[in-house]
Amino acid sequence: MPALVVVAVIIAVWTLAVVPMNAHLTADQAQRDGLVMTPEAPAERQEYSGLVLAFKNPQIIPLTYTQTRPRLPSPHQVTAELYDSVFTKKITSKRSLVYHGWVTLSATLLGFAIGTGLGILLAIGIVYSRTMDKSVMPWAITSQTIPILALAPMIIVMLGAIGIQGLLPKSVISAYLSFFPVVVGMVKGLRSPDAMQLDLLRTYSASPSQGFWKLRLPASVPYLFASLKIGISAALVGAIVGELPTGARAGFGARMLVGDQYGQPMVTWAALFAAAITAAALVAILTLIERQTLRRMGMEAA
Amino acid sequence: MAYVLALIVWGFGWWLNIRLSHSPRADTRLFSLLIPIIFGLTIVVMWEILVQMLDISAVILPAPSAIAARFAVSTHLLWADFEQTILKGAMTGYVLGAIAAFAVAILADRSPFLTKGILPVGAFMAALPIVGTAPIFVRWLGSDWHSKAAVVGVMVFFPILVNTVAGLKDSTAMQRDLMRTYGAGYWTTLFKLRLPAAMPFVFNGLKIATTLALIGAIVAEFFGSPTVGMGFRISTSVGQLAMDMVWAEIIVAALAGSAFYGLIALMEKRVTFWHPSQR
Amino acid sequence: MTQDMTIHAQGLDLTFDTNDGPVHALKDVNLEIKKGEFVSFIGPSGCGKTTFLRCIAGLETPTSGEISVNGMTPDQARQARAYGYVFQAAGLYPWRTIGGNIRLPLEIMGFSKSEQAERVARVLDLVDLNGFDRKFPWQLSGGMQQRASIARALAFDADILLMDEPFGALDEIVRDHLNEQLLQLWARTEKTIGFVTHSIPEAVYLSTKIVVMSPRPGRISDVIDSPLPRERPLDIRDSVEFIEIAHRVRDGLRAGHIDE
Amino acid sequence: MTQDMTIHAQGLDLTFDTNDGPVHALKDVNLEIKKGEFVSFIGPSGCGKTTFLRCIAGLETPTSGEISVNGMTPDQARQARAYGYVFQAAGLYPWRTIGGNIRLPLEIMGFSKSEQAERVARVLDLVDLNGFDRKFPWQLSGGMQQRASIARALAFDADILLMDEPFGALDEIVRDHLNEQLLQLWARTEKTIGFVTHSIPEAVYLSTKIVVMSPRPGRISDVIDSPLPRERPLDIRDSVEFIEIAHRVRDGLRAGHIDE
Amino acid sequence: DDANSVTLQLQWVTQAQFAGYYVALDKGFYEEEGLDVTILPGGPDIAPPQVLAGGGADVMLNWMPSALAAREKGLPVVNIAQPFKSSGLMLTCWKDTGITSVEDFRGKTIGVWFFGNEYPFLSWMSQAGIPTDGGEDGVTVLKQGFNVDPLLQREADCISTMTYNEYGQVLDAGVSPDELVTFKYEDQGVATLEDGIYALEENLSDPVFQDKMVRFVRASMKGWEYAGANPEEAAGIVLDNDETGAQTEAHQVRMMGEIAKLIEGSDGSLDVADYERTVATLLAGGSDPVISKAPEGAWTSAITDAALK
Ligand SMILES: Nc1ncnc2c1ncn2[C@@H]1O[C@H](COP(=O)(O)OP(=O)(O)OP(=O)(O)O)[C@@H](O)[C@H]1O
Ligand SMILES: Nc1ncnc2c1ncn2[C@@H]1O[C@H](COP(=O)(O)OP(=O)(O)OP(=O)(O)O)[C@@H](O)[C@H]1O
Numbered sequence A: 001m002p003a004l005v006v007v008a009v010i011i012a013v014w015t016l017a018v019v020p021m022n023a024h025l026t027a028d029q030a031q032r033d034g035l036v037m038t039p040e041a042p043a044e045r046q047e048y049s050g051l052v053l054a055f056k057n058p059q060i061i062p063l064t065y066t067q068t069r070p071r072l073p074s075p076h077q078v079t080a081e082l083y084d085s086v087f088t089k090k091i092t093s094k095r096s097l098v099y100h101g102w103v104t105l106s107a108t109l110l111g112f113a114i115g116t117g118l119g120i121l122l123a124i125g126i127v128y129s130r131t132m133d134k135s136v137m138p139w140a141i142t143s144q145t146i147p148i149l150a151l152a153p154m155i156i157v158m159l160g161a162i163g164i165q166g167l168l169p170k171s172v173i174s175a176y177l178s179f180f181p182v183v184v185g186m187v188k189g190l191r192s193p194d195a196m197q198l199d200l201l202r203t204y205s206a207s208p209s210q211g212f213w214k215l216r217l218p219a220s221v222p223y224l225f226a227s228l229k230i231g232i233s234a235a236l237v238g239a240i241v242g243e244l245p246t247g248a249r250a251g252f253g254a255r256m257l258v259g260d261q262y263g264q265p266m267v268t269w270a271a272l273f274a275a276a277i278t279a280a281a282l283v284a285i286l287t288l289i290e291r292q293t294l295r296r297m298g299m300e301a302a
Numbered sequence B: 001m002a003y004v005l006a007l008i009v010w011g012f013g014w015w016l017n018i019r020l021s022h023s024p025r026a027d028t029r030l031f032s033l034l035i036p037i038i039f040g041l042t043i044v045v046m047w048e049i050l051v052q053m054l055d056i057s058a059v060i061l062p063a064p065s066a067i068a069a070r071f072a073v074s075t076h077l078l079w080a081d082f083e084q085t086i087l088k089g090a091m092t093g094y095v096l097g098a099i100a101a102f103a104v105a106i107l108a109d110r111s112p113f114l115t116k117g118i119l120p121v122g123a124f125m126a127a128l129p130i131v132g133t134a135p136i137f138v139r140w141l142g143s144d145w146h147s148k149a150a151v152v153g154v155m156v157f158f159p160i161l162v163n164t165v166a167g168l169k170d171s172t173a174m175q176r177d178l179m180r181t182y183g184a185g186y187w188t189t190l191f192k193l194r195l196p197a198a199m200p201f202v203f204n205g206l207k208i209a210t211t212l213a214l215i216g217a218i219v220a221e222f223f224g225s226p227t228v229g230m231g232f233r234i235s236t237s238v239g240q241l242a243m244d245m246v247w248a249e250i251i252v253a254a255l256a257g258s259a260f261y262g263l264i265a266l267m268e269k270r271v272t273f274w275h276p277s278q279r
Numbered sequence C, D: 001m002t003q004d005m006t007i008h009a010q011g012l013d014l015t016f017d018t019n020d021g022p023v024h025a026l027k028d029v030n031l032e033i034k035k036g037e038f039v040s041f042i043g044p045s046g047c048g049k050t051t052f053l054r055c056i057a058g059l060e061t062p063t064s065g066e067i068s069v070n071g072m073t074p075d076q077a078r079q080a081r082a083y084g085y086v087f088q089a090a091g092l093y094p095w096r097t098i099g100g101n102i103r104l105p106l107e108i109m110g111f112s113k114s115e116q117a118e119r120v121a122r123v124l125d126l127v128d129l130n131g132f133d134r135k136f137p138w139q140l141s142g143g144m145q146q147r148a149s150i151a152r153a154l155a156f157d158a159d160i161l162l163m164d165e166p167f168g169a170l171d172e173i174v175r176d177h178l179n180e181q182l183l184q185l186w187a188r189t190e191k192t193i194g195f196v197t198h199s200i201p202e203a204v205y206l207s208t209k210i211v212v213m214s215p216r217p218g219r220i221s222d223v224i225d226s227p228l229p230r231e232r233p234l235d236i237r238d239s240v241e242f243i244e245i246a247h248r249v250r251d252g253l254r255a256g257h258i259d260e
Numbered sequence E: 001d002d003a004n005s006v007t008l009q010l011q012w013v014t015q016a017q018f019a020g021y022y023v024a025l026d027k028g029f030y031e032e033e034g035l036d037v038t039i040l041p042g043g044p045d046i047a048p049p050q051v052l053a054g055g056g057a058d059v060m061l062n063w064m065p066s067a068l069a070a071r072e073k074g075l076p077v078v079n080i081a082q083p084f085k086s087s088g089l090m091l092t093c094w095k096d097t098g099i100t101s102v103e104d105f106r107g108k109t110i111g112v113w114f115f116g117n118e119y120p121f122l123s124w125m126s127q128a129g130i131p132t133d134g135g136e137d138g139v140t141v142l143k144q145g146f147n148v149d150p151l152l153q154r155e156a157d158c159i160s161t162m163t164y165n166e167y168g169q170v171l172d173a174g175v176s177p178d179e180l181v182t183f184k185y186e187d188q189g190v191a192t193l194e195d196g197i198y199a200l201e202e203n204l205s206d207p208v209f210q211d212k213m214v215r216f217v218r219a220s221m222k223g224w225e226y227a228g229a230n231p232e233e234a235a236g237i238v239l240d241n242d243e244t245g246a247q248t249e250a251h252q253v254r255m256m257g258e259i260a261k262l263i264e265g266s267d268g269s270l271d272v273a274d275y276e277r278t279v280a281t282l283l284a285g286g287s288d289p290v291i292s293k294a295p296e297g298a299w300t301s302a303i304t305d306a307a308l309k
C-alpha cells in the first residue's frame, strides 16, 4: 500500500516534530514539578527555539510526548483518543465520534446532493444560455469569494426566522461550498467536445437536448467526477463550518470548538482526523464509482 | 406589492441581458463587463426594494444604500483590512500552497507508487476543515498573518495538486509515443509535453483555489488576529450588529476575489489558447 | 432554379481569420449538383475541399455568395436531416462502442430499437466489421475506425451523402470493395453524393461529375462531366474513356500545382 | 547476427486484452531488415501493420518473441535516438505552431537555435508548407497537418525512419513529389526506412523489400525482394518488372482477404 | 402554542454559566409554569440580538454593553431580568512580565474578546488614558480566540478570562496562581453587567408575551436558586444537556461554584445602581464611546416585579 508508506513517513516526521513543538510548555511544566531547567526564567526560554531548548534540557524530551495540553499531540495520543471515542463508546452515545460523525455526515450528504444538483443545473444553464454564461458565471465566482463564516449566521438567522432549523441550514452552507467546483468542472466538461464531435451532431440536426445527452454529458463525465471529489470535501467542510453558528451542538465542528475552548486538544485533533478520514472515505467511494463508470464507458485506458 | 415590483425589476434586467448577450457585440470586452454588471445591479435594486418596502431590520439585512454609505466613509479602514488579510495572508498562502502543490504533483507523478500514496493523503488534507486547522495554526504561528497564510496554503494545496496530477496524465497516447520515439527523458517529456498539456487542468485548480484562499484568510481571523483584518472586522462588526460594515467587507472580498479570479482566468486564456474550451 | 437541382452554389467566398492574418480558403466558387449525381472533389491538399463540403452541410458560413440545398438554405436542409457526413478523421465518440457509435444517428432520428439493431448489423457487415460491434474505438486500427465512421453515415438514409476522403486509410482491395458497394448503394437509392478523394482512378470510377480544385485561394479549375455509363464494372478502369478522363483530371491537378 | 542487420524480429507474438476477450494482433512474425533497406508493409486494414511498426520502435512490447534493432533492444535504440516516426494520424501538439512542432525534436536533441531555424525552413519547403510556419495545427487542412508531421520526422537525421501511411491523405501529385523526395533522401543518407502504405504502386515504386501481411491474427504472408535498381525514375512504373511485382503483391493481398 | 412557548438564545455553548436555565428545564420548573421552553446554545458566530431580531428566539442572554450597543443600532432590546449580580470578567497576566498595575500595561500585548465583548476593556483603557493602538506607551490588542493559548504560549502578556472558565483553564494547564496577576473588572470599577435576560421592546407591549416572560423569569430564577444550592447536581444537569459530549465533570463543577458567586445577591431584578454604573462606564469610552448617550427604556422592572410578587 503506497498510501501507507507515505503515511508512515508523515507520522515519522510528525513524531520528531513533537519534541521542538512542545519543548517550551513541557519545560515550564517540568520546572513547576521541580526539575531544573536552563535557562531558568520561562520568559527567557522563549528566546530559544524548541529544538535548542530540548537540546539544553534532554530530560524533557520523553515528557514532550505525554503532555495533556500539547501544542502538537504525539501520534499515539491522537490515535488513542480516536480509538477511545470511536470504538469504546456506544455509537448512540454523545461521547462517541461515530454519533457525531453521523450528525455531520447527514448534513454533508444532503448539502452535497443539493450543491451538486444545483451546480449541474447551473452549468447546463451556463453552457446553453449565452445570457446566463455572460451574467451568472461572474457572480457564481463572486459568490465564492464571500466568506461563508460571515454569511452563515445571517443565513441561519434568516432560515430560523421562517422556522427552518436543524439539518437544512447546515446543508445550505454545505451546498454553498460544494456547488462551485461542480459548476466550474461541469462547464469545462460540457464544453470539452471538440469541433468535429459537435459538427457530427449538427449534420444530424440533433436537438439541443440530444446534444446534451449524447455528447456533452458523456464527454463531461471525467470532469464531473474530478469536481465531485473536490465538492464532497467542500461539502463536509461546509457542514462542519455550519455547526458553529447553529449553536455548536453536535457533530465534528462542535467537538473541535469545544475541545479548543476547554483546553482539550486531543478532542479537537481526534475530531479533525475523524473528519478527514470521513472525507477520504467519501472520496474513495466516489473514486470507486468513477472507475466503474469510466470502465463501463470504455474511457479508463484511453 | 414589493414582490411584484421586485419581479418587474428582475424581468427588465433579464430582458436587457438577453438582448445584450445576443447582440453581435456580445463578445467585446465592454459587453462582457456590462452584462454581469447589469445582472448585479438588477439584484441590488431588487434587494433595496425588498428591504425598504418590507421594512427588514438593518440588523439582519441592511439596504444596499446603507452599505454604500458605510463603504464610502470607511475606505481607509477597509484598505488596511484588505492589506492585512488579502495581500499578506491570502496571497502569501496562495503562492506557497501553489508552489508546494506543484512540487508535490511533479514528485508524485514520477512514480505511480507515489501518486497512489500522495493523492489519498492530499485528499485527507483537503478535508481538514478550516474550523479545526485555524485554531491550531494560530496556536503555532501566532495571531498575525503568518498563521492565516498557513491556513490558506493548506486549503489551496489539494485542488491544485489533484488538478496538476490529472493534467500531467492528460496527454494522448500518440503524443506520449512521439516523445518516446525521440528517446526523450523524463524532464524533457515533462517540459515539452506534459506540462503544456496539463495547463488547462492546472488553471482549473488555480481558479478554484483563488476563492478558497480568500475564504481561508478571512475565516481564520475568527480564531485569533490582531485588531485589523477583514475577518476581524467582520466578526467584530457582527457582534456590534454593524451589518453595514459586514457587508462593506463582503463587498471588498467579492471585488478582490473576482479581480483575483479574473487575473488567473486571463492568464489561462493566454496560456491555454489552444484548448477547445478556449476557442 | 429547377426542382431537381439539389445543390446550387454561386459566387461562394470564404476567408478564415487566423492569428497571422486572413486565409482565403474559397474564392468565387460556382457549382450546380443535380439530384442523384455522384460528384467527386479532387485537388491538392489545402485547396478547400473540406471547407466547401462543410459549406454545403451548413457547418461553415461563407463570407459571401449563396448556396442552396434542395431549394433551402443548408441550415434548413440540416433541420430536415438531409445529410450523411463522413469526416476526414473518424471522429468516433470514445465512450461509445463501435455499435453504439453507429447507433447514434439512429437514436437521434428516433428509429425503433429493433430497426436500430438491424441497421447496425447491416452496415457493420457492409464495411466488413462484423464482430467489432462491442469494441471501443481505441481498440481498432486506423482504417477500421474510418470504416466504422462510414458505417455510421450509411446507417440512416440521408438524401445527400457527403464524404471527406472516406477511403484514404484503406487498402486497395477493401477500397475496391467499398467503391463497388458505394456505387450499388447509389444506384439503388438515387442518393446525391459529394465525395472528396485524392485518388484520380477512384474519382473517375465513381463519379458522374468530377470537380477539380486549385489552391490558395481555393477555386474550381475544372468540372468534368463523366460520359461513363451508370453501370460500372471494375474493369471499366481499363477503358479508353476512363483513361481519357483520368488524363484530363491529372492535367487539371498539375496545372493547379504549377500555378502555385 | 551480422553487423549490418539493422532490425531482426523472431517469432513475434502480440495479444491485446480487451473488454471482450483477447485480440491476437501479431502471430509468429519473423523478419530481417538490413541497414539501408527500404521496406514497405502492405496488408488489409487491421492486420497489424501499425502494431508491428510500434514493436520495432519499442512502443509496444511483444507478448513473446524477440526483436533487436542495431543489435540493441528497441528501448535502447530509442534512447539512442535511432527513430524518426510518422504516425498514422498527424498528432501535432496543439499548443505549438507548425514551426514549433517541427522544432520540437530539434530542441530535444539539442540543436543550436540557428541550426533549428535552418532545418525547419528546409523541411517546410520539402513538404511544401512554406508560409505556414506560424499557423496552429487546427488552422490547417488534414493533409497539411499530415505533411507537417512528416516534416517533423525528417527534421532530424534519424537512422531509421518509420512511417505509418504518411501519404494517405495527400493527392497524387503531391504524393508523387514526396515519393521522389523520399527516395532521394534515402539514396543520399542510407537511412533504413519502414513504410506502411495501402497503395500497391507506391509500395513497389519505393521499396527494396515488400512485406505483405494478412489479418487476424496478423501474419507475414509474403516477403518480396524487389529487383528494381536503386535509381528509380517515375516512369519505371511502366516497366515489366514493376508490373510483375505489383501483381504478386496484389495476389498476396487478395489471398489475405479470401482467407478471412 | 404561542402563549406558552419560549425560545431562549444563550450567548455561548452549553456550560454551567447557563446552569439556571438548564436546571429549570430539567427539574420541570418551566413546565410547572405551563411553559414549553427551548434552549438554543450559542457559539462563536452567534449574535444573540440578531437572532432575536430575526425572530429565531423570544429572549436572549447578553452582556449589557452589547445589548445597549444593539439598542443604539436600532434594535430595541430591553433588560427584563438580571440574574448575574457581579461581573466575572478579568485580565490574567504573567507575573514575570513585571505587570503590577494598570500603568504597566503600556507596551504590553493583551488578548481581548471582541464580538461585542470588547466594550468594557476599551472603556477601561480610555478611562486609564492608555491608547489601544499598539504604540510605545499603549497596549497591543490581540483578538483572542476561544482558548487560553495566547497566554500559555506567551504570545500575549495578559488575556481576558472569566473567573468561572478561562481562569480555571489556565490553572488546569499547570500554572500556579502565584505565577499570575489578575485584574478583575469588578475591582477596577469598570464592571459592566453580564448575562442579563433581554426581550424585544415591541413584544413586551403584548400582555400575553409579558405574562409569558413573567413566568419564564420566575421559573428561571427558581432554577438559579436550585443550581446555587446544589452545584454538583446542576453541573450534572448541564453535562446531560451538553450534546457535544466533550465537557468534563470536574470543569463544570468548578464553573458552577464560581457562577454561584456571581449570582449571589441577585433575586433576578436589575439593580439600578449597577445599571447606572454600567452606562457610565460605557459612556466614558473616550473618542469612540460604545454608546453616545444614556439610553432610555433599556430596562424594565415590570417583569421581575410581577415574577417576584
Ligand atoms: N490498443 C489496442 N487494444 C486492443 N486492440 C488493439 C489495440 N490496438 C490495435 N488493436 C487491434 O489489433 C489489430 C491490429 O491493429 P493495427 O492497428 O496494427 O492494424 P493496421 O494493420 O495498422 O490497420 P490499418 O491499416 O487499418 O491502420 C486490430 O484488430 C485492432 O483491433
Ligand atoms: N479553422 C480554420 N482556421 C483557419 N484556417 C483554416 C481553418 N480550416 C481550414 N483552414 C485553411 O483553409 C484552407 C483550406 O482548408 P481545407 O481543410 O478546406 O483543405 P482541403 O482541401 O480539405 O485539404 P486536405 O486535402 O489536406 O484535407 C487551408 O489553407 C487551411 O489552412
Ligand SMILES: Cc1ncc(C[n+]2csc(CCO)c2C)c(N)n1
Residues within 6 Å of the ligand: E011, E012, E017, E043, E044, E045, E113, E114, E115, E117, E162, E165, E166
Ligand atoms: C465570539 C465570541 N467571543 C467572545 C464571547 C464572549 N463570551 C461571552 S460568554 C463566554 C464564555 C466564557 O466562558 C464568552 C467567551 C462571545 N460570546 N462570542
Ligand SMILES: [Mg+2]
Residues within 6 Å of the ligand: C049, C050, C051, C088, C164, D141, D142, D143
Ligand atoms: Mg480536407
Ligand SMILES: [Mg+2]
Residues within 6 Å of the ligand: C141, C142, C143, D049, D050, D051, D088, D164
Ligand atoms: Mg494502422
